[in-house]
Amino acid sequence: MEILVCVKRVPDTAENEFELNSAGNDLDRDDLVYSVNEWDNYAVEEAIQIVDNAGGSVTVITVGDDESEEVLRREMAMGANNGVLLSDDAFDGSDGKGIAAILKAQIEKGKYDLILTGAQADEGAGQVGGMLAAMLDYPYASLVNKIEIVDDTTIKVGREIEGGNQEMNEIQLPCVLSIQTGINEPRYVGIRGIRKVASVDIPVNGAGDLGIDAATVGAAGAKTKRVDYFVPDLGDGAEMLEGSTDEIIEKLIERLKAKGGL
């Protein structure tokens, strides 16, 4: 089974307190901590496990700048066999379709049975997998939390739906699946693992290499554009309890008693 996984380098929501820049139109990116999109680690783990059982190889690709190479290396330290960075100034400002079109161009250079993405990334849109599938004319299933290989042409997938119920589908290969967290337990990657792949060559492909017309991707080709970031004034929000921990606890217990919490 030849598997390709699309991954993304994102600001780590667990490690950052997000602030706007002084102009108020973008994040203050100076001290942001980045990591691999949470969902993508599950996708790569799943790909590695399938290949361990059924043979084949795992390729990871990402659209990004030079710094995105580190997430490819991390996924290769997990066990992905190849990595390709798709990078070009012309890709800046791409919307979901732009990203999907770039990924598609790389995917068409190879031959893959299974293409995986994370269910969503930092923007919370969950769009690239479904777009990619439609562009490739492959069948698609989102929020996949179970994959069962039936034979060379067919797999069974479980989709996680509302309430944690699972929708089972039979789907024909090649296909695109977006992977939901919890499908497996992604392996831990240590410093030693990263060191092992530190000098592996990661090819970089730009618009020219991919045969992409620069006007169709990037900001030029985007129908959907982010204008700014903002933090809305949502009224008062929570009553913030302040003071020493003892004082806070005293106030909290008072309120809990009043509300039936104690």
Add this chain to the structure above:
Amino acid sequence: MTQVFAYIPFKNGSAEDVALEYPEAVKKIDPAASLTAVVTGSGADLDAVAQDLTNTYKEVIKISHADLAYPNAELVRKALQDVLPKDAIVLVPHDTFGMDLAPGLSVKMDAAYAADIVDFEGIDGTSLKLIRQELGGAVYTHVTADISSGAVITIRPGSFAPTEAGSAGGKVTDKSGEVKELPAKRKFLEIVEAEVGDVDITKSDVLVSIGRGIEEQENIEIAQELAEAMGAVVSCSRPIVDAKWLEKSRQVGTSGQTVKPKVYMAMGISGSFQHLGGVKGNPFIVAVNKNPKAPIFQVADVGIVEDILEFMPELTEAIKSQ
């Protein structure tokens, strides 16, 4: 004129809540827009829903096909592609079905795509301005979508005030005949129901709910001790279940349980909409989080900026010594 088509999902013969939320969303897109409800399915269920929708919508399009009895997104996409005009604005809920359907539909319709929209700021020429969140709700963004060749937009359920199902006296148009061949590369098999756990968190009036802020499996004991002192039950956010630290039946959220406690203690939970989607009945929410900017503080009644690993044991002691 702006033409909006709202896809209405339904279960057991009744439309989902979002059916009443679309009209308000459309007013914010363009008060002069035409709005048509679209339902796909088969049999008596479909007919009943379509008829019901005429109370809220003047125009209802019904697409009936035996293969659409279960809403397999791949098939629904093809049906919509065959029936809807190319430059339409199509609204879909941002839920597990919408996420399955909408991105591909936007490609096939060659339309702009905008996901998980929480508000609209109207149309200027061919540019529709929308509001959404990023980074798990930590920041908001304005987005523009060029709608000159249509748009597919998923809206966050619960973001728009529901209209009262009135007496629109609408009519149902059957467009089943316009559907060409449906794809067969993905076949729905069955629904496997979520496992029932040994604790039913939906029955508890007080929940001590832990999130990724608990940091390590061993620390769950700290929450259990607090819950015991409060006569509460421990529930959690999704990452705790993904890590297999607690069983799935303890997960609160759209892909877990819907709870209606009196008091909800959110400990080290950021407050994503998928998590909060499972917290109903307007409980008294206490949020403890070490990040003063955590989105949970926007919805909590009481907020405390502390490290839960230090705060919870102290609170437990204080409660015990009362």
